[in-house]
Amino acid sequence: MSGLTRGRRARRGGLAVALAALLAAATACTSSPPSPPLPPTPTTAGAGALRVLAGSELQDVQPVLEEAAKATGVSVEFTWTGSLDGADTVSSGRADGRFDAVWFPSNQYLRLDPTGRTKVLSQTPVMVSPVAVGVRSSVLGGLGWGDGSKVTWAQIGDAAAAGKLAYGMADPTRSNSGFSALVAVASAFSGAGAALTEADVQKATPQLKQFFTGQKLTSGSSGWLAQAYTRAEPGKVGALVNYESVLLSMNRTLPADQQLTVVRPVDGVVSADYPLSLLASAQPNRKDAFQKLSAYLLTPDAQKRLSERTLRRPVTAGVAPAAGLPADGRKELPFPGTRAVADGLLASYQNDLRRPSRTVYVLDTSGSMAGQRIGALKAALAKLTGSDDTRGARRFRNREQVTLISFASSVKWSRTHLVPASGSGPGPEAELKAIDADVQSLAADGGTALYDSLEQAYRAIEQQQAAAGDDRFTSIVLMTDGESNEGAAEADFRKFHDGLPAGEKSIPVFPIKFGEAAVGQLQGLADMSGGKLFDGGGSLDGVFEEIRGYQ
Amino acid sequence: MERSRALGVLAALALLGGVTIALIPDDSKDPDLKPMATVTVTGLIGSEKRTFFENADVKAELAKQGLVVQVDSTGSWTMREQAKSNPKLDFAFPSSSAPAQDIQRNWGLKDSPPVPFYSPLVIVTRESVAKVLRQSGMAAVDPAGVWTFQMDAYLAALESGRKWEDLPAAQGNATLSGRLLVTTTDPESSSSGALYLALLSYVANNHQVVSDDAGVAKVRDVLYKATSLQGAQKSSSDEPFRDFEAGVGRPLVFGYESQVATLPLQGQSGEDKVVVMYPDTTVFSDHTMVARTPNGQKLASVLRDDDALHTLEAKFGFRTADRPTAFAEQTKDHLPKLAPDLKSANVRQADVPSLDYLTKLTKAAKGAQG
Known part of the structure; x- marks a missing residue:
């Protein structure tokens, strides 16, 4: 099967912190055991264990899942994959019987597929993070963007076209962060004011081409992208497109001269809401485990810890976001409503828009x-x-x-x-x-x-x-x-x-x-x-x- | 609609099919501890009722009646598929009558299923957005602080392609741009999305329920706009609300009043308060209990008749027809402000089309041709 890796169990995650976890994501998102090889993975799930096919971005939640296991008796056995590969795995039925639940940054692409949507019985958003542009602070100053709180996608596109902004972005056909950015920028440039159509994409093509002249790094996973950013020569890559949570988490360990200012363009963002999703094929005892786990993750305590650890935004009323998450709102740009528009946009990125x-x-x-x-x-x-x-x-x-x-x-x-x-x-x-x-x-x-x-x-x-x-x-x-x-x-x-x-x-x-x-x-x-x-x-x-x- | 009379009929029907649960002989010395045979009842519910069934007080009250309830939550329309494929279910509890009718039919049941409680559909927004709409003649607030949303004005805005930028009052609010649209769930998988189409079709059909193909033709375009412009829609009503909580910038979110009624008060003193707007014509979600087995029927009658459960139901934001004051009592200090009585807030009720016509309207909204 393409794109799947048997990962570590949740209880191993206590070792991981911030960037360490992020970099682990880079190696874990391969179709094979990364090197050096992981210690042997338990092959049988315990009585309460839930087998979850998950986006590699979610490795940073493992410490909270250890706490969940203590509180609920439900442990989780993760298998990591990329978001769109994961959607294919579910749609094609290859997840049936092998997994009880899936957990990706977004189910929007999966739900555009008529078969895919019947595979998911129920889903609960667990946290939210918008896809944003992290700009190296020195670069931000040179662009005259102030503190970055008033920047539009058009300004980012202009800076890219003028050669003043080189950025890294994950491949939209592999990674939800790349896809979300592509949708956001296409929506903003088309002036659609509503969900994209094929005509909107056509209309935005010249501006999109300009925008993508600035893309200097591409990647099949957001983890490798972060690694590539840190090892690029100073000045070669000035910005990264990624989840707000990933960018802020990177700042916890990046040296001063590589710190990123998170720019959420004022004309709108596309957010991930990380829905924990029960597969219709899951056995009844796994469904119980799923309900227990999702109920626990939505408790104010778990939400607070998730937000503090991962810098994503809580979805339970009354829970304050972690310190450092900006409170001013952003318009949410709509995700395409049909598979034809979504796939057309991706194909046009690959064949026409990107370098x-x-x-x-x-x-x-x-x-x-x-x-x-x-x-x-x-x-x-x-x-x-x-x-x-x-x-x-x-x-x-x-x-x-x-x-x-x-x-x-x-x-x-x-x-x-x-x-x-x-x-x-x-x-x-x-x-x-x-x-x-x-x-x-x-x-x-x-x-x-x-x-x-x-x-x-x-x-x-x-x-x-x-x-x-x-x-x-x-x-x-x-x-x-x-x-x-x-x-x-x-x-x-x-x-x-x-x-x-x-x-x-x-x-x-x-x-x-x-x-x-x-x-x-x-x-x-x-x-x-x-x-x-x-x-x-x-x-x-x-x-x-x-x-x-x-x- | 004469709700209480309809419910009376339903209650009588349910009693005919009533079941008794055997009590275990009391071998305890303590007269307060009468152990009862508990039965496990398994079913499907709409996600909006999940917190109700997970609540410890609700569980305790059901246990007193000898019931342990196990539920999977799913979109009410997806529920039809799940109900077909799972032979072990005792009940299905969707949040509107249309999918309930379908499940009834599929399970070969004849009796009208009971509606233990209901909830009007509302629009959740922020105070700043409500004020923009009021200044633009699309919303109003009464002296008691109950907001209403003008459906005719909204329909006109949808048809004319109005954008937020066109409203002078929206100037300077960066989160208000693009088409002026209410966000809903997917009408193909979730009943709140389908109820939105029921509402919009009623308003667009000169405030008449759509009950023939001419009516479908008349409203087709506006339903398609209202749906396709949203792009991808969420599959159940829990999701857009959680997104709203997390600050995802969709300014107008359509959902059940019951969901808002359970939002805690925290955060309400913050910069931009949450506001509930009642569409001046709205639809009600009739939480309809389709019971296949005696155990399912037992649960249905307990939910409908038990006084302690009425109070809990109101606490979770549901209006019970048997004791209408329960909701007003439970929510009188609630923020955001809720209407204690829908009639005095001038909220009119739109009838929901039959399942066949609701299905046709859903297809029209999704772009299927005549």
């Missing part, structure tokens, strides 16, 4: 990949060339430049494709077919010159950048099933990487561990480049799809 991507795949086709393995690799990559993808979550996007490098003892071949822009003829299908043809021609034999081949990827990127003179989201995916046994060694590569110009040094490498891959080498590459290690051992399809959120 285009430069994506390089470095693929191990050594002898050990023969048979089932190369078959799995071809199948996983083929899925990225299919057109059956209404919201643009998987397939190579219009305007994306895709390079495939097949290597063994040396690079066998390297081929580059540019998917045409929307509206150009012929459409993207021909190019996608050409990519698939290259994928299907992959053949396994030879050794594994991993580092040499990876260096080739940087050279290819260098040439492509020089030729096009453009500014794209650039990343490298490295898939291997073994360890480097020919050519440059790890130390050689480290030297090579150190010598790269700053722009190339910060290109994230996303290694995929497959078969007998050397985890240490791959983790080293992820750490060195600011990327992230993925485990293809479970489902190679799922991992290739998940990485799309980071490309």
